[in-house]
Amino acid sequence: MVFSNPLLDQSSRWKRRKEDRPDEILNAALELFTEKGFAATRMDDVAKKAGISKGTLYNYFESKESIFHAVVQEMISPEIDKVEAFVASYQGPTDHLLRQLIRAWWTNVGETRLSAIPKIVISESGNFPELAQFFVDTVVKRARKLFTDVVSKGVVTGEFNLVETQSVARLIIAPLVYATIWQHSLKPFDDDYLSDEYVDMHIKFILKSLIKDQRFDV
Amino acid sequence: MVFSNPLLDQSSRWKRRKEDRPDEILNAALELFTEKGFAATRMDDVAKKAGISKGTLYNYFESKESIFHAVVQEMISPEIDKVEAFVASYQGPTDHLLRQLIRAWWTNVGETRLSAIPKIVISESGNFPELAQFFVDTVVKRARKLFTDVVSKGVVTGEFNLVETQSVARLIIAPLVYATIWQHSLKPFDDDYLSDEYVDMHIKFILKSLIKDQRFDV
DNA sequence: TTAATAACTGACTGACCAGTCATTAAATAA
DNA sequence: TTATTTAATGACTGGTCAGTCAGTTATTAA
Numbered sequence: 001m002v003f004s005n006p007l008l009d010q011s012s013r014w015k016r017r018k019e020d021r022p023d024e025i026l027n028a029a030l031e032l033f034t035e036k037g038f039a040a041t042r043m044d045d046v047a048k049k050a051g052i053s054k055g056t057l058y059n060y061f062e063s064k065e066s067i068f069h070a071v072v073q074e075m076i077s078p079e080i081d082k083v084e085a086f087v088a089s090y091q092g093p094t095d096h097l098l099r100q101l102i103r104a105w106w107t108n109v110g111e112t113r114l115s116a117i118p119k120i121v122i123s124e125s126g127n128f129p130e131l132a133q134f135f136v137d138t139v140v141k142r143a144r145k146l147f148t149d150v151v152s153k154g155v156v157t158g159e160f161n162l163v164e165t166q167s168v169a170r171l172i173i174a175p176l177v178y179a180t181i182w183q184h185s186l187k188p189f190d191d192d193y194l195s196d197e198y199v200d201m202h203i204k205f206i207l208k209s210l211i212k213d214q215r216f217d218v
Numbered sequence: 219m220v221f222s223n224p225l226l227d228q229s230s231r232w233k234r235r236k237e238d239r240p241d242e243i244l245n246a247a248l249e250l251f252t253e254k255g256f257a258a259t260r261m262d263d264v265a266k267k268a269g270i271s272k273g274t275l276y277n278y279f280e281s282k283e284s285i286f287h288a289v290v291q292e293m294i295s296p297e298i299d300k301v302e303a304f305v306a307s308y309q310g311p312t313d314h315l316l317r318q319l320i321r322a323w324w325t326n327v328g329e330t331r332l333s334a335i336p337k338i339v340i341s342e343s344g345n346f347p348e349l350a351q352f353f354v355d356t357v358v359k360r361a362r363k364l365f366t367d368v369v370s371k372g373v374v375t376g377e378f379n380l381v382e383t384q385s386v387a388r389l390i391i392a393p394l395v396y397a398t399i400w401q402h403s404l405k406p407f408d409d410d411y412l413s414d415e416y417v418d419m420h421i422k423f424i425l426k427s428l429i430k431d432q433r434f435d436v
Numbered sequence: 437t438t439a440a441t442a443a444c445t446g447a448c449t450g451a452c453c454a455g456t457c458a459t460t461a462a463a464t465a466a
Numbered sequence: 467t468t469a470t471t472t473a474a475t476g477a478c479t480g481g482t483c484a485g486t487c488a489g490t491t492a493t494t495a496a
Contacts, residue, residue, distance in 0.1 A: 016443050016492060039257060040345050043484060053445045058485070122403040123341035127258050129407070136407040144410070167416045171393055171423065178392040181399065185340040189347070189354040192362070198385045205389060209423040234462060234473045261454060271475045276455070440495070449486080456479080465470070 014052075022060050024050045026074060029067045034116035034184065038068060038124040038131075068120075068131055072139065076117060079108055080142050087146060094154035095207055098172075101150060102203050105176055110199075115180040122181065147172050151210070160210040168210070175202045232270075239278050242268045244292065247285045252334035252402065256286060256342040256349075286338075286349055290357065294335060297326055298360050305364060312372035313425055316390075319368060320421050323394055328417075333398040340399065365390050369428070378428040386428070393420045 028049035032041040043064060047054040061067045083104060090097050109115055117135075125132035147169040154160030179198065187194075246267035250259040261282060265272040279285045301322060308315050327333055335353075343350035365387040372378030397416065405412075 014444060035344065037344050056444050122399060125403040126253065126255055132404055133407045136404050140404065140408065164413060164415050167413055167419045170416060171420055174393040174396040175389055178396045181340060185343040186350055186354055186358065189351045190358065194388065195382060195385055197382050198388060201385045202389055205423060205427040209426050232474060274474050
């Protein structure tokens with residue numbers, strides 16, 4: 001005879017928790033996508049981690065791909081919204097803005113679980129093209145525009161040298177995204193230590209090339 | 219009645235071509251790995267592209283992984299050998315060496331089919347760890363050492379500012395590798411044009427931060 | 437209390453694919 | 467010419483997994 005323990009809720013096999021399921025599924029999925037990639041993540045495992053059966057997944061999402069879609073939509077887009085608002089309202093020297101922007105990216109994406117998403121999308125782009133297209137349209141283009149606009153602003157106000165802004169924007173983004181990809185792919189196989197100076201030096205190098213006044217030294 | 223055409227070699231179902239098979243298999247495999255990634259490439263397709271049956275693949279390579287192993291070993295390692303030799307024999311200003319090194323990488327890797335390999339390894343690192351470890355040990359570490367040594371040389375000779383060489387090396391490599399990853403993943407989904415200026419500007423920015431004499435302008 | 441609803445379950449299906457091996461046939465030796 | 471060797475074939479096996487659906491059970495309505 002087993003007595004029911006309300007904490008473990010052994011009295012019933014399951015509860016109906018319609019409200020909570022979607023978030024729990026997305027969190028479980030992101031964790032597994034990060035660990036194994038999209039293709040190698042099994043729906044049974046997502047279900048297990050979310051505390052439900054596989055069938056229930058399909059009550060809330062119509063396919064594996066739609067889960068990933070939702071992860072990006074609900075986790076990344078709000079971050080970009082925030083940064084866009086910050087840039088729009090910023091008053092002050094453009095080099096300070098750019099420095100804060102890079103640091104904000106590092107803090108809000110680079111050092112969080114969101115950092116796994118670029119690597120996942122890149123890895124699966126060949127086999128899941130709609131997913132890649134969605135990511136480019138909703139994340140990449142917005143992020144690129146953000147940096148391009150800031151650099152343009154600096155050029156227009158005369159704070160920065162006259163440069164080709166598209167390439168500069170990509171040169172700013174590259175080491176940041178590269179670091180997150182590295183983090184989630186080959187870093188575990190590399191015993192060399194990447195110092196914290198990496199981002200600081202990146203900012204320093206970029207600003208040194210952009211800022212007109214050479215007496216300025218970061 | 220069909221007459222045999224010696225060019226199409228319809229007279230026999232196949233030829234024994236022990237010598238040529240391995241290279242043909244590796245070329246077919248790299249092409250498919252580039253297009254679909256490692257996991258999604260079917261051995262039947264590698265066989266078909268190499269003009270043989272699947273069983274024959276297994277006469278020459280013991281597994282799918284060993285084929286990838288061979289691709290890296292036989293295609294990438296020789297490139298690094300060449301660059302190492304070039305650096306070792308170089309006489310002249312270190313900034314010129316660094317500039318040539320970046321350009322050489324772009325020409326010999328970035329713009330060739332080899333550019334697909336980093337993306338493939340990164341994508342599959344979670345599911346094929348031995349493959350990732352092999353790549354880190356035989357490619358990443360050697361490449362990183364190459365750049366670190368050149369920067370150190372510039373610092374020692376007094377041509378470059380005193381910098382933390384590990385981070386600088388990674389800041390040099392990041393935009394290069396990032397561009398190849400982009401090329402083979404999200405570029406097809408992006409209609410924006412990446413100008414040729416990207417690499418030139420990268421070189422210019424890096425050297426501006428490294429070279430001591432500020433009157434020098436690239 | 438009983439009936440109706442819908443959240444949830446998990447065994448099952450159909451498709452896919454790396455790797456195997458019995459067989460075939462090209463090349464070579466006897 | 468015949469026997470032997472070995473490159474090459476492709477049907478098959480065993481395992482995996484996304485997605486389905488008939489049935490079960492918690493919840494709510496009557």
